[in-house]
Amino acid sequence: MTEEQLKNIAQQLRKPEGEWGVTIGEKMNIGNKFINLYTIDALDIKTNDHILEIGMGNGFFVKDIFDVNHNIKYKGCDYSDEMVTRSKKLNERWVKNGKADFLLSNADKLPFKDSEFDTVFTINTIYFWDNPERILNEIRRVLKPDGKIVISLRPKSSMEAYPFVKYGFDMFNRSDVSKLLLEHGFTTVKHIEKEEPEQEVNGVFMKVETLIVSAQKKNQNL
């Protein structure tokens, strides 16, 4: 692959756009299946939970969230127009019955009221956060006082094997993410590490790991 192609892939993973963005979105549904399913498992969804996902891509895994519990409300936000449109289409059934909604928005300025959500989660987006402090402040703002954040990612040890990461990906290990959360108003940080099936990158099979980091919103009065 040429450097130009790698740069384009990196850009599309950061913000899928146009026809190719739709294709990249579909490829992500295959490549990111395990990290999505492991994360949904770790969300510990309860009846009546109000859940926000940041950067849901084309929303392919939203059905798996409703499979766990139909009696929840889900909102997804993504700053890619293409991904919001695809998500609405793929999840028409849940949008029509008022249980799901998808909004076009950057995570650094969320279009929600204070204290709206029980859980905010995000998968494979932290690499692209230009201003983590602003995003974490926004997540804290929209979380209920005892709300939970869940950030899922491929740790640096997995990510550095991908040839496109040199084009704008920030990489993290578990202590980097914990530090970020503890410094920005979260407490009781927990980690789950899972192995995914090997993935083929440029003809080489490589080990891929999922890292799930969760934490509680810190009560400012404490």
Ligand SMILES: C[S@@+](CC[C@H](N)C(=O)[O-])C[C@H]1O[C@@H](n2cnc3c(N)ncnc32)[C@H](O)[C@@H]1O
């Ligand atoms: C690599 S894709 C991951 C999609 C899906 N979560 C998955 O794991 O398969 C990253 C997604 O997050 C969105 N995204 C990245 N940064 C964002 C931000 N600051 N605000 C909103 N959406 C963002 C992108 O548009 C894209 O749809």
